[in-house]
Amino acid sequence: MKNTAIILAAGLGKRFRGAAASGKVKNRVLKQFLNINGKPVFLWSVEAFSSIKSFKQIIVAVPSNMLKSLSLKYKRRKANLVFTLGGDERFDSVKNALSVVENDTNFIAVHDAARPLVSKKDILAVLKSAEKTGAAIAVEKMKDTIKLVSDVYIKNGEYVLKTLDRAVLRNAQTPQIFESNLLKRAYFKKISDAVTDDSQLVEGLKVKVSVVETRFPNFKITTKQDFKLASALFAFQSRISK
Numbered sequence: 001m002k003n004t005a006i007i008l009a010a011g012l013g014k015r016f017r018g019a020a021a022s023g024k025v026k027n028r029v030l031k032q033f034l035n036i037n038g039k040p041v042f043l044w045s046v047e048a049f050s051s052i053k054s055f056k057q058i059i060v061a062v063p064s065n066m067l068k069s070l071s072l073k074y075k076r077r078k079a080n081l082v083f084t085l086g087g088d089e090r091f092d093s094v095k096n097a098l099s100v101v102e103n104d105t106n107f108i109a110v111h112d113a114a115r116p117l118v119s120k121k122d123i124l125a126v127l128k129s130a131e132k133t134g135a136a137i138a139v140e141k142m143k144d145t146i147k148l149v150s151d152v153y154i155k156n157g158e159y160v161l162k163t164l165d166r167a168v169l170r171n172a173q174t175p176q177i178f179e180s181n182l183l184k185r186a187y188f189k190k191i192s193d194a195v196t197d198d199s200q201l202v203e204g205l206k207v208k209v210s211v212v213e214t215r216f217p218n219f220k221i222t223t224k225q226d227f228k229l230a231s232a233l234f235a236f237q238s239r240i241s242k
């Protein structure tokens, strides 16, 4: 079995930086390259996938201004690691990365670099399910009661339309793992511009995507508060493993 992991690390982290920082974005370190418990955020995911033998190729999509320095820095240290150019949208970053996936790859895992807590056990569970069905994604159950509200763009008119049935709702996470040709086909046949995950494109091919509930924290660092929480969890994990 030969699998590839695509780690997405080319976003601009607008929500992380907040509106106030928009003027000085160039000098700021993007959230996926900040140091967290001794390593850049993206490297935790690279190492989680590298620790699984079948992941023979790891591709990291990065912003253009970092491509050269990262390639030089990690080239000698990790032979199976390739850096590629990200794109304007998440979709474009995945598409670029797909162009360097080796032809004999069986399964492709797509993972957000902004989820550094991802555990080997959860990756293996999603992979096992993908091997059975061709397509599987990490999810978590909703903890809160979810409300459908009126159009959020009509600011003065936001109110509850209805309460959704929490029992059938899931929060989609990554990794999302697909049989290689299936994912390529889905990206070739892009159905919409507004895609925020890979599963949505595969669902568009009328393929059944299985869901696997994660057992360990795997939240995405979206805001500064998430970063603080992830830092605290890493610190706690390293303390109890000593």
Ligand code: CTP
Binding pocket: 008, 009, 010, 011, 012, 013, 014, 015, 016, 032, 061, 086, 087, 088, 089, 090, 091, 093, 112, 113, 114, 115, 220, 221, 222
């Ligand atoms: N990503 C990417 N290329 C893009 C956009 C996003 O590789 N053009 C990556 C991000 O680096 C992140 C993951 O996709 O690891 C999930 O995206 P998100 O959390 O939305 O990160 P950003 O797009 O960077 O943040 P924001 O939406 O707040 O700008």
Ligand code: MG
Binding pocket: 011
């Ligand atoms: Mg984004």
